[in-house]
Amino acid sequence: MPRVIKHPELRREELLDHAQALFLTQGYDKASLNDVIASAGISKGAFYHYFPSKEALLEALADRFARQALAGVQDILHDPGLDPLGRLNGLLSQSRRAKIETAPEAWALFETMFRPENLVLFHRINLAASASFSPLLVKVIRQGIEDGTFRTFDPEGVADIVMQFGMATRDVVAKAIAGGSDADMEAAIEVLEKRVRLYEIALDRILGLPDGSIRIGEPGYVRTVMTARRRTSAGKAR
Amino acid sequence: MPRVIKHPELRREELLDHAQALFLTQGYDKASLNDVIASAGISKGAFYHYFPSKEALLEALADRFARQALAGVQDILHDPGLDPLGRLNGLLSQSRRAKIETAPEAWALFETMFRPENLVLFHRINLAASASFSPLLVKVIRQGIEDGTFRTFDPEGVADIVMQFGMATRDVVAKAIAGGSDADMEAAIEVLEKRVRLYEIALDRILGLPDGSIRIGEPGYVRTVMTARRRTSAGKAR
CATH class of the missing domain: 1.10.357 (Tetracycline Repressor; domain 2)
Known part of the structure; x- marks a missing residue:
């Protein structure tokens, strides 16, 4: 039961890790949302389930x-x-x-x-x-x-x-x-x-x-x- | 000499008067830049000499x-x-x-x-x-x-x-x-x-x-x- 509930939160954290690594190496402006999605190995639809935009990723990173x-x-x-x-x-x-x-x-x-x-x-x-x-x-x-x-x-x-x-x-x-x-x-x-x-x-x-x-x-x-x-x-x- | 120098400033003030009247009667969002230009009876090119945008008009009104x-x-x-x-x-x-x-x-x-x-x-x-x-x-x-x-x-x-x-x-x-x-x-x-x-x-x-x-x-x-x-x-x- 805990695993099922925790999973989306873990996935979200992983996506943030991928985004952070990419923004750090390529710079926020140069890295595209598609780069983040590719690096995370996730479908576009799944990604948008967590974050509506690149700016939302940055916001979530600041919050973290x-x-x-x-x-x-x-x-x-x-x-x-x-x-x-x-x-x-x-x-x-x-x-x-x-x-x-x-x-x-x-x-x-x-x-x-x-x-x-x-x-x-x-x-x-x-x-x-x-x-x-x-x-x-x-x-x-x-x-x-x-x-x-x-x-x-x-x-x-x-x-x-x-x-x-x-x-x-x-x-x-x-x-x-x-x-x-x-x-x-x-x-x-x-x-x-x-x-x-x-x-x-x-x-x-x-x-x-x-x-x-x-x-x-x-x-x-x-x-x-x-x-x-x-x-x-x-x-x-x- | 003063008239020549003062003229652009007067024209600018008149444009602000027209914009203010229009924004007050129609609302800022509904009035278009073309409405302002028409109401002032001025060419588009002449208008843009004074204000680059509708937002610039609002900014100038606030300043005034x-x-x-x-x-x-x-x-x-x-x-x-x-x-x-x-x-x-x-x-x-x-x-x-x-x-x-x-x-x-x-x-x-x-x-x-x-x-x-x-x-x-x-x-x-x-x-x-x-x-x-x-x-x-x-x-x-x-x-x-x-x-x-x-x-x-x-x-x-x-x-x-x-x-x-x-x-x-x-x-x-x-x-x-x-x-x-x-x-x-x-x-x-x-x-x-x-x-x-x-x-x-x-x-x-x-x-x-x-x-x-x-x-x-x-x-x-x-x-x-x-x-x-x-x-x-x-x-x-x-």
């Missing part, structure tokens, strides 16, 4: 990355050794660590999202990724409100603001990629480093915490993630 | 709305009777007043932007509108930093956060419109009212001000803007 990144995170939410601020910082640091670790693959797979014509795709993928992260944020913000650490009346609204901070940096990254030069990238890194500092203090204050409580990035974090692109996908994507 | 709304606003920035907080609240209240006054026309013209397939258009139009507003915000935030009223190191970043607050409410409005029922609209109004309160306090705190300093909306503001749609464009757009 997000879920893998947050796999160990339930522990943080219930760690009795951490107060709500420690838990919130634990969530943010886990998300940061996952971004650094997956940066080379993530750039190769998702750089296409930062093209101007792919704003809708970016938005959809971002929503998919934040669907995993946002409820965890809400949970820990609620814990902090209950024990008096955080001063806010709208945990869902604050979680949305945190997710918006991520969306808001898109234009900076997109511009740097479109520019293409090392100078464009350096300028973007500078803006983003400053923005991370601002978002940290903004979130401190929105939650009624002393400045310097929240850690969204550590020094060098932005550079590590952004330069992972230069080392891996930059050549391939052009 | 934004500039008209902010016409009197330079006075606020230099009003010696106002401190920086007074000037910032003056800017926000002017933008609010403009939204209330233009709400019926704005809904009729721009509701189409909230359709899921028009996210790119929304983003472009929002960027065009914020291109007028954002520099004013930066200016008044700088004034407040200089005289010690505001505590932040990144005026451009804070102005971006204010503009993001506007972008962030899009999904709530879009969902209410897609739902279409009075209950959907009521639910959206409730979320938005709460969100306005959160954004006010968030901005207070990001700027290092006491809670309750910033006024983004007044009680009933969201309802006034949102129900202007029900009274005007709702029937037409369907």
Whole structure:
């Protein structure tokens, strides 16, 4: 019985593995849906049962990355050794660590999202990724409100603001990629480093915490993630 | 000499007037580019000299709305009777007043932007509108930093956060419109009212001000803007 129920989910995961491998070697834009289908050795009809389009594959890959990144995170939410601020910082640091670790693959797979014509795709993928992260944020913000650490009346609204901070940096990254030069990238890194500092203090204050409580990035974090692109996908994507 | 130079700008304004009138009576989606061209009594080639597409017309109309709304606003920035907080609240209240006054026309013209397939258009139009507003915000935030009223190191970043607050409410409005029922609209109004309160306090705190300093909306503001749609464009757009 379990085998019968689990099978479609396993098949779906296998299709994602094939797509990911193909996108990594050929690049998302160059690999066609037919390539993915051929590499998976599956009929077209069977494939469309799982994914309606190539974009849906990318969306599902982003969702899988997000879920893998947050796999160990339930522990943080219930760690009795951490107060709500420690838990919130634990969530943010886990998300940061996952971004650094997956940066080379993530750039190769998702750089296409930062093209101007792919704003809708970016938005959809971002929503998919934040669907995993946002409820965890809400949970820990609620814990902090209950024990008096955080001063806010709208945990869902604050979680949305945190997710918006991520969306808001898109234009900076997109511009740097479109520019293409090392100078464009350096300028973007500078803006983003400053923005991370601002978002940290903004979130401190929105939650009624002393400045310097929240850690969204550590020094060098932005550079590590952004330069992972230069080392891996930059050549391939052009 | 001035007549020769001014002529293209006047012609452009006239084309926008024709497009606005047509979009208001027929609805943006139903009116074709050919309708606009016919109503303006101009050749197709001449038209394309000014606007490459129907979307470009809508973008230009949004930009014109934004500039008209902010016409009197330079006075606020230099009003010696106002401190920086007074000037910032003056800017926000002017933008609010403009939204209330233009709400019926704005809904009729721009509701189409909230359709899921028009996210790119929304983003472009929002960027065009914020291109007028954002520099004013930066200016008044700088004034407040200089005289010690505001505590932040990144005026451009804070102005971006204010503009993001506007972008962030899009999904709530879009969902209410897609739902279409009075209950959907009521639910959206409730979320938005709460969100306005959160954004006010968030901005207070990001700027290092006491809670309750910033006024983004007044009680009933969201309802006034949102129900202007029900009274005007709702029937037409369907």
